[in-house]
Amino acid sequence: MPGVMGLFDNVHMGASLIRNEQALDYEFLPKLIPFREGEQQYLATCIKPLFNQRSGRNVLIHGLPGIGKTAATRVVLRDLEEQSDDIYVVYINCWQHNTTYKILLETCDQLGYKFTQNKNTTELMKVIASICNKKAAVFVFDEIDKVEDFDFLYSLLEDIFRKCLFLITNYKSWLMELDERIKSRLTPELVEFRQYNPHETKEILRQRLDIAFHPTVWDVPAFDLVAKKAAEVKDIRGGLFLMKTAALEAESKLQRKVAAEHVQAAVSRMDEFFVKNQEELEDDTRKILDLVTRDPGRKIGDLFHSYQKEGGKGSYKTFQRKIARLEQNRFITLEKSGGGAGGNTTIVHKNSDIKKLDEF
Ligand SMILES: Nc1ncnc2c1ncn2[C@@H]1O[C@H](COP(=O)(O)OP(=O)(O)O)[C@@H](O)[C@H]1O
Ligand SMILES: [Mg+2]
Numbered sequence: 033m034p035g036v037m038g039l040f041d042n043v044h045m046g047a048s049l050i051r052n053e054q055a056l057d058y059e060f061l062p063k064l065i066p067f068r069e070g071e072q073q074y075l076a077t078c079i080k081p082l083f084n085q086r087s088g089r090n091v092l093i094h095g096l097p098g099i100g101k102t103a104a105t106r107v108v109l110r111d112l113e114e115q116s117d118d119i120y121v122v123y124i125n126c127w128q129h130n131t132t133y134k135i136l137l138e139t140c141d142q143l144g145y146k147f148t149q150n151k152n153t154t155e156l157m158k159v160i161a162s163i164c165n166k167k168a169a170v171f172v173f174d175e176i177d178k179v180e181d182f183d184f185l186y187s188l189l190e191d192i193f194r195k196c197l198f199l200i201t202n203y204k205s206w207l208m209e210l211d212e213r214i215k216s217r218l219t220p221e222l223v224e225f226r227q228y229n230p231h232e233t234k235e236i237l238r239q240r241l242d243i244a245f246h247p248t249v250w251d252v253p254a255f256d257l258v259a260k261k262a263a264e265v266k267d268i269r270g271g272l273f274l275m276k277t278a279a280l281e282a283e284s285k286l287q288r289k290v291a292a293e294h295v296q297a298a299v300s301r302m303d304e305f306f307v308k309n310q311e312e313l314e315d316d317t318r319k320i321l322d323l324v325t326r327d328p329g330r331k332i333g334d335l336f337h338s339y340q341k342e343g344g345k346g347s348y349k350t351f352q353r354k355i356a357r358l359e360q361n362r363f364i365t366l367e368k369s370g371g372g373a374g375g376n377t378t379i380v381h382k383n384s385d386i387k388k389l390d391e392f
Contacts, residue, residue: 049279049290055244056276058269061106062239067232068104071223075108078221079196082119082168088196090218094204095225097309097361098267100236101200102174104225109172120169127175127312132184135173136160153183161191168194177206178314182214189217203357227266234259237271244275250290254278257295261302265362273305274298306363306383313361317354319344321363328382332366335380355380 054060065072071093078089093101109121122142129138136156140148143163148156169192173179176199188197197218204222207215228236237259241250258278262271277298282290310318323338324330336351344351358364367379 049246049249049283049288050244050276051246052244053276055240056272058272060240061103061110062243064239065100065104065107066235066239067228068100068225071225072104072108074221074223075105075198076111078198079108079112079119079170082170082194082196083116085194087194088168088170090197090220091199091223092204092207092220093198093200093223093225094202094206096227096266097202098269099225099227100268101225105172105174105198105200109170112170118167120164120167121172122169123172123174125174126178130178131180132182132187135179135184139171157184157187157191160188164192164195170196170198172198172200174200175202177201177203182211185214185218186211189214202360205353205356228263228268230259230263233263233266233268233271236268237262237275240272241275245279245290248289249279251292254290254292254295257292257299261295261299265302267362269309270302270305273302277301309361310363313358313363316344316346317357320351320354321358324358324364324380324382328380330380332378332380 050056055062075091075093078091080088082088093105095101106123109123112119113121120143122139124135124138124142126135129135133153133156136153137148139160140146140156143160145159145163148159151159171188173185185197188195197220199220204224207220207222210218238255241255258271258274261274262268274295278290278294281294281297285294287294310321313321319342320335320339323335323342327335327338332352332355335355336348339351355364355366359366362383364383365381367381368376369379370376
């Protein structure tokens, strides 16, 4: 109807500023993973014996969230698959598959074995061994700290002859908690992923920006702001969140360019990014975070009492470990306060104020 202003009249005006939206997904795998060449080379070295009829080396890959552990490892696997048909590759995210049974099912699926119905874990494991032992295999268990039992690890270590097990976690301490019977068979090499510096963070984000957007869409100060904020939260995903949110903001205002004001609008929604990451926490750890959110700035001991009162289980040691995990994941900050009648104590602060850390 000409002359009537429709709700969707604008749809063709503001053509999307985003050329390749997938490039802004956290799971998107770029061709190259700069600044992780050393780590990738090392992982390749651990796999190489498999090419010579020997067994490979196991690795525990650790480091903070959002710094390329998954991406760098997946690129190594991709290269390996392109290089050889003689080595099976299994990649499992233990957040999605968190029990021995689920992990073995998924493993069968990735190995191309379909007749899993009515098979129990022992039978599934037999199938996997008989397939893998005809060749060699690399198993990657990402977010290994999310698994509820370790029987599958024990079985793979025992029953597969030529293999590498790569375990990825944000928590190096996870290894200490591991059963001695598994630890002694695993004897992993440790590969630590260090944090990116601001320059590296910016380069990585620029690479993604070039894939995701038409050239000239981004104002220089706007991108500078994204890079600065991502360096502050020390998590590449924070930068990807800002790029996407800012671009959508600009689009909704029918702009042809993403400007600093759009990034500022995105920064003010940074809380959503942290809330989203919270979904990755275990229930119990999230409960503790809720406690801190409701009542920030308390002593760790008092917090533990509240936790117990609300039905929280486990020792003070376990509680401290969960608190440490929340700190590592940057949900909270711990402040050591010395002296006083009560001696030293730790004050637990909430971290959603990240955007308040520095007003720009
Ligand atoms: N060196 C890098 N080069 C390109 N992209 C990277 C690099 N490091 C991280 N990324 C990207 O940042 C995001 C987070 O990385 P990811 O591997 O998921 O982190 P982690 O597994 O350590 O939590 C992913 O989208 C990943 O592609
Ligand atoms: Mg990861």
